[in-house]
Amino acid sequence: MDVFESDEARDLRAAVGAIAAPFGGRYYVEHAREGRECTELWHALGDAGFIGVNIPEEYGGGGRGLAELTIVIEESAAKGAPILLLLVTEAISAEVISEFGTPEQRKEWLPGIASGRTKVVFAITEPDAGSNTHKLATTARRDGDDWIVDGEKYYISGVDTADALLLVARTGRDPGGTAQLSLFLVPVDAPGLTVTPLPVDVMLPEKQFTLHFDGVRLPASALVGDEGAGFRQVFHGLNPERITGAALCVGIARYALDVAARYARERTVWDQPIGVHQGVSHPLAKAKIETELAALMTHRAAALHDAGQPAGEASNMAKYAAAEAALAAVDAAIQTHGGNGVSADFGLLPYWGLARLLRIAPVNREMILNFVAQHSLGLPRSY
16 A cells, blocks of 8 residues: 555545535534435535445446545545445445446446435344344345345434435355345335334434335345345445445544644633643644544555455454544544533534444444454454
8 A cells, every 4th residue: 555645636635625615514513413414515526426436437436446435535524524324325335236236236226326316325233133243133035036025124324315225134044054144225115114213312414214124025136146145245345334434533533623723723811822731732632643543544444445455454443443533533622622612603512423423333343352353363252
């Protein structure tokens, strides 16, 4: 990986920043408080060709890789407008459909995803499965040429603005009893699918939902990739989700530090800016260092994925480091503002809530530590 960014990458950062900046923090905070998605910014980025930067050119995308998508996500967040659904639609669904979808599925879904006019969200989480994908209870069984889906999904983002779900379901078990998973494209208006809002106290533009599948009938053409190969296919999307989640965190941290540093320079008490005091400046400097380190790990993970190299370790480490950095940066920004840190006029708390959420999702810090202990250090598996 080249540690020096290319002129093309810098130009991409500048172009995305120029689009996102006029929207900015006030726009995002208003939408987060109202639970209203940032549709205008999404369409602006889509119209400029940035939403589908990682989708093949033949389907209307930019023909680039995950490295470029991380730049789009990071720079938008760094201007105060982190877009959570980019992790789902572009990093998971687009990557999986591009890699494993049939030619017909690619033609049907990728152009709309690339333009920003179509969203395909990801449905894997279940109430009782936790992080154990092998315990997924949602099933898809054959009925002639069709598939019948029954089960429940939980904490599924953005279903209200999506056109379809990329669903992970159990389609059988191998001789050892391990679940065999398969992926399906499911229209959100499919008969038998009930979508129920799942209230959360975090201020977010994106809403969460519980999904109930009661005999949902899908045609054979809904299957993505090979039957029973879903576990491998899922991880082709989960590593990009973790990498882009890290990029979102880096962007949030950068925004919080910019806001805090400006306030520390301008806020004067006893004839001095508060930034002159090490009690204010050191937490911000520490958060800056942690943010830069997380950014380097994020770029490394994206480069490994784009090169077709094993990226699991780097993806997990990037997500861990970036989530920690984002939460520390926002917390330091709130502390720098004193009482104003919780004032609605300064709009910092929605970023704290998002950063705190990203410490849990798309994979929590404890499972990352389990992964590193087992796979990086060779320690016995703990679960």
